[in-house]
Amino acid sequence: REVFPKLSVEQNIKIGETVNAGSDDLLYDEIYDYFPILQERADQQAGTLSGGQQQMLAIARALVSNPDVLLLDEPSEGIQPSIVDQISRDMKRINDQLGTTILFVEQNLGVIRELADRCYAMERGTFVDTVGPETLADEDALAE
Template identity: 70%
Template sequence: MATLELSGVTAGYGATPVLRDVDLTVEESEIVGVVGKNGVGKTTLMRTVMGLLDPSNGTVSYHGEDLTGASADERARAGIGYIPQGRDVFPELTVEQNLRMGEHVNAGASRTRYEEIYELFPILEDRATQAGGTLSGGQQQMLAIARALVADPDLLLLDEPSEGVQPSIVDRISEDMRTINDELGTTILFVEQNLGVIRGMADRCYAMERGEIVDEIGGESLTDEDAVADYLAV
């Protein structure tokens, strides 16, 4: 059974559709990327999966259960973690307080993942009493990822993890997401335009154009730089 399945999803803002009849599946323990140029609907897709935007048509299923009408809070409690574009850490709260906010995700979790998080991101333990807003962009991205992982979600949604992050930290985050997938078994759906991140993280990718899924890239095709880059070029 798939962890996440979108069937015929159309969604947008007001009367303007951004997603058009999207079919997408993420199997358990996969890392799946969604690629495309700016404005094709990648962030709208993530917001729809998280329940921040209601589709006008189609269904969103999670572990076989129809969550189309469920709120974002309900989806979080069901085990979906979300790291939005721009990270959205709480700037006035300390690193430790930010992490504690993540405990409200995944109501069915039997444990928290602080030990694993601090092993992945030791800088967060070192900066536990520092205000989140004073961290660097890369450190804030680590904090946002860690906050989403605290309650051991089954599915992690990650929107543009490389945005505003220096290249050396981007490489580290890509490696960490692979570790999270391998060692914690977390299923990951991410959207990205950085070719290195896409090729370094994804098991396979969906390509979007004009709000539609137009291709699926996997296997050897994913190692072909041109096969992916064609959907990223301006």
């Protein structure tokens, strides 16, 4: 998740303002709408947050400067299922409401089904297939 553990939640998010330096459109209201726990814990050290809350913080930090593309690597890794579900719903809302393209690497099939419009299967670093929503919904087709 790579949060700055000694900095506060608010300080971690402020660091994200520099990601899209050309944008004056900061999304504090939106990220606190998606992740209200972060606003509640703005003064708390990031390292004391749960794993799921740290993941939300990492996403909020990347999102605050309104990027065109959000890159996520295994957003569900090491997070309890209820938080994974919440983060998946939030990512869907971010894509729908803000128009942010989300490119993510994920092994959790539930997350992939929830978020992916398009899916590329890889094996040992090589693309082996393109999988559409119909195939993602079909367990037998995925097994092939």
